[in-house]
Amino acid sequence: MRKIRNILAGIVLSVSAGIFLLSIVFRLTGIYYNNTPSFPVGFYKIVDEPVGKGAYVSFCPPQDEVFDIAVARHYISAGNCPGGYGMLLKRVFAQGGDTVSIGEAGIRVNNELLPNSAQISADIDGHEMPQYRLGEKMLGDSEYLLMSDVNPNSFDARYFGLIAGLQIQHVVEPFFTWGY
Numbered sequence: 001m002r003k004i005r006n007i008l009a010g011i012v013l014s015v016s017a018g019i020f021l022l023s024i025v026f027r028l029t030g031i032y033y034n035n036t037p038s039f040p041v042g043f044y045k046i047v048d049e050p051v052g053k054g055a056y057v058s059f060c061p062p063q064d065e066v067f068d069i070a071v072a073r074h075y076i077s078a079g080n081c082p083g084g085y086g087m088l089l090k091r092v093f094a095q096g097g098d099t100v101s102i103g104e105a106g107i108r109v110n111n112e113l114l115p116n117s118a119q120i121s122a123d124i125d126g127h128e129m130p131q132y133r134l135g136e137k138m139l140g141d142s143e144y145l146l147m148s149d150v151n152p153n154s155f156d157a158r159y160f161g162l163i164a165g166l167q168i169q170h171v172v173e174p175f176f177t178w179g180y
Contacts, residue, residue, distance in 0.1 A: 053095055069130065090157075092144055102132055102158060144168065
């Protein structure tokens with residue numbers, strides 16, 4: 001029995017070390033792994049493209065109470081961004097010059113209602129969701145509306161509002177994904 005335990009412990013240690021080393025290699029080569037339901041699970045690579053509508057971006061959330069709540073409730077992971085937040089991956093739906101409004105019924109960009117943008121009032125555990133509101137506003141040059149277009153339950157602009165361009169770290173594109 002002791003021999004089996006030692007073998008199993010060795011396997012677990014080897015797998016853990018392998019995953020750790022693989023994550024370092026990915027980060028050094030500019031590859032992100034997404035395991036959240038906001039986008040298809042898989043690998044996304046950093047590309048040298050400008051931030052613009054339709055682009056996938058990685059960003060560090062601003063230090064804010066809504067992101068403290070998100071980490072505490074496991075909507076987002078802890079990580080290396082300021083405030084101890086993990087980096088998020090979202091899609092750009094509006095940028096400088098676009099008119100945006102955010103309310104319970106959803107998000108409008110240039111007066112068009114975005115699909116899957118209605119706010120939910122409570123999460124799966126019954127916790128009340130933050131309810132961000134924004135009357136019609138034309139975005140400035142460094143303001144972006146970031147969200148998921150595939151998951152109506154994603155933690156995105158419906159709950160945290162606009163993101164400053166300084167928060168955006170990289171433009172990324174799908175490299176190898178599955179699902180959806």
